[in-house]
Amino acid sequence: MYDYAKKAYAEYGVDTEVALAKLKDIPVSIHCWQGDDVIGLDGGGAASGGIQTTGNYPGRARNFDELKADIKKAFSLMPGTKRLNLHASYAVGATVDRDKYEPKHFKAWVDFAKETGLQGIDFNPTMFSHDKVKDGLTLSSPDENIRKFWVNHCKACLKIAEYFATEMNSQCLVNIWIPDGFKDVPADRLTPRLRLKKSLDEILSVKYDKKKVIVAVESKVFGIGVESYTVGSNEFYQNYAAKNDICCLLDNGHYHPLEYVSDKIPALLAFYDKVALHVTRGVRWDSDHVVLFEDELKEIAKEIVRNDATEKVMIGLDYFDASINRLSAWVTGQRAMQKALLYALLCNHGELKELQDKSDFTTLMVKQEEYKTLPFGAVWKEYLKRENLSEDYLTEIREYEKEVLKVR
Ligand code: RNT
Ligand code: ZN
Numbered sequence: 001m002y003d004y005a006k007k008a009y010a011e012y013g014v015d016t017e018v019a020l021a022k023l024k025d026i027p028v029s030i031h032c033w034q035g036d037d038v039i040g041l042d043g044g045g046a047a048s049g050g051i052q053t054t055g056n057y058p059g060r061a062r063n064f065d066e067l068k069a070d071i072k073k074a075f076s077l078m079p080g081t082k083r084l085n086l087h088a089s090y091a092v093g094a095t096v097d098r099d100k101y102e103p104k105h106f107k108a109w110v111d112f113a114k115e116t117g118l119q120g121i122d123f124n125p126t127m128f129s130h131d132k133v134k135d136g137l138t139l140s141s142p143d144e145n146i147r148k149f150w151v152n153h154c155k156a157c158l159k160i161a162e163y164f165a166t167e168m169n170s171q172c173l174v175n176i177w178i179p180d181g182f183k184d185v186p187a188d189r190l191t192p193r194l195r196l197k198k199s200l201d202e203i204l205s206v207k208y209d210k211k212k213v214i215v216a217v218e219s220k221v222f223g224i225g226v227e228s229y230t231v232g233s234n235e236f237y238q239n240y241a242a243k244n245d246i247c248c249l250l251d252n253g254h255y256h257p258l259e260y261v262s263d264k265i266p267a268l269l270a271f272y273d274k275v276a277l278h279v280t281r282g283v284r285w286d287s288d289h290v291v292l293f294e295d296e297l298k299e300i301a302k303e304i305v306r307n308d309a310t311e312k313v314m315i316g317l318d319y320f321d322a323s324i325n326r327l328s329a330w331v332t333g334q335r336a337m338q339k340a341l342l343y344a345l346l347c348n349h350g351e352l353k354e355l356q357d358k359s360d361f362t363t364l365m366v367k368q369e370e371y372k373t374l375p376f377g378a379v380w381k382e383y384l385k386r387e388n389l390s391e392d393y394l395t396e397i398r399e400y401e402k403e404v405l406k407v408r
Contacts, residue, residue, distance in 0.1 A: 005378035012348050012371070016379050019345035022310070023383060028337055029083040029122045029173070029316040032090055034330045035070045036061045037322045040089025040129065042098070047320075049128030049136070049179025050223020051288065055323025059405025064092050066408065068112055073400050074330040075116060079387035080338050083119050083170075084109070085316050088157055089126035098130065099152035103163035110167045120170030122316060125150075125157040128179045139199035140180045140192040140231040147199055150178075154203040158213060165212035173276055173314050175249050176200070177218040181226030192231045200240060214314070216249035216276040217241055221256060222285075242271065251278035251318060252296065253287020262299035269309055278318035279337055288319045291333035293340060301340035306349035325405075327397045335393075342380060347371060 006016045033040075038047035041064055047053055061067035067090075075082055088098060091105040113121050127138040127150055134143055138150040157174055165172040180192065204215065217237040220230050234255070241248045248268060252261035261277070268275045279300065281289040291297060304313045317337065321329045355364040384390055 001378040002382040005375035044129030077393040121164040140196040181230035218249040220254040249276035253282035265303040301344040305344035
């Protein structure tokens with residue numbers, strides 16, 4: 001089947017071997033929080049701040065050891081280059097509050113990442129699920145004590161990120177997302193944003209090694225309970241990032257349903273060295289569904305591949321589903337991302353770009369349709385085989401469910 005596919009793609013000027021070789025080196029940062037419904041290890045409890053995990057599937061990881069075991073199992077069923085994306089709320093054994101977190105609270109994760117053969121660790125300050133989120137506000141709070149607490153938390157996170165980068169010998173992305181916003185019509189949309197700007201300035205005043213740590217800001221148009229206004233909007237963060245030489249993180253569940261992150265990636269690539277992603281799947285008003293091999297995901301992957309931006313676009317996953325087996329959710333989403341990248345790699349983009357430039361939109365449309373029925377599945381299968389995996393991951397997960405998850 002692979003030989004047949006190889007020939008079929010060759011007719012389009014696509015070398016499947018080149019595609020397979022490239023795919024295994026494109027890093028994908030996998031979020032730890034699918035394993036425990038975004039609860040964390042520092043006592044914050046169920047996710048709050050406009051995000052919510054629904055479902056009560058048995059076997060949620062309840063502590064560090066269980067989470068590590070689940071990550072290890074799930075990651076072993078994922079092909080390609082893997083990174084671990086951690087939230088600060090996954091500090092191990094911390095007895096201090098989040099503003100005082102130190103690298104030592106994350107050493108156990110570094111040990112784990114090394115022993116699991118991961119490429120690097122990425123990091124996120126956790127500014128939700130905590131009693132210092134006052135009236136839904138963090139970095140934009142009018143209460144100076146609250147605002148400072150979260151500024152200090154972010155400063156601490158920059159230090160920890162530098163530690164991760166040094167230990168793993170790989171750049172660490174620090175992604176700042178806040179839940180701040182209002183349920184109903186605000187009386188003042190500007191002042192909270194000015195306070196957020198001030199907070200970010202204070203955070204970035206910390207000395208950190210820009211070669212090791214990349215800071216991103218993640219916007220969101222609304223959340224559960226913050227339907228009318230979010231402080232960290234798209235325009236706010238894009239301007240802040242541009243003026244302060246940091247980068248934007250685009251979460252494709254954070255825009256109006258007819259706005260596409262696939263279109264935003266090239267817009268940002270025209271100005272930025274780095275663009276970070278939270279790949280997720282929005283359904284109506286909600287984001288965070290398990291990533292599937294769907295049209296928008298394919299378009300996102302195309303923008304990364306055809307613009308030669310696999311080193312510029314930092315791919316991270318962000319979804320959480322508690323209604324199905326959590327390991328299956330993890331693997332399904334990661335494999336969908338890999339499939340989309342492979343699909344994008346198996347395309348003669350040069351030829352298609354030329355058709356566009358010649359305004360031959362007729363041929364362009366016909367060719368793009370032809371690609372859809374090429375034997376993609378056979379190349380995917382071959383990729384898995386070379387990664388010592390098979391298409392079936394559920395059998396192993398079911399066994400793990402029976403032996404490990406069900407007895408928790
Ligand atoms: C929330 C953001 C944010 C979180 C994670 C847990 O809408 O997408 O990135 O999902 O940090
Ligand atoms: Zn996100």
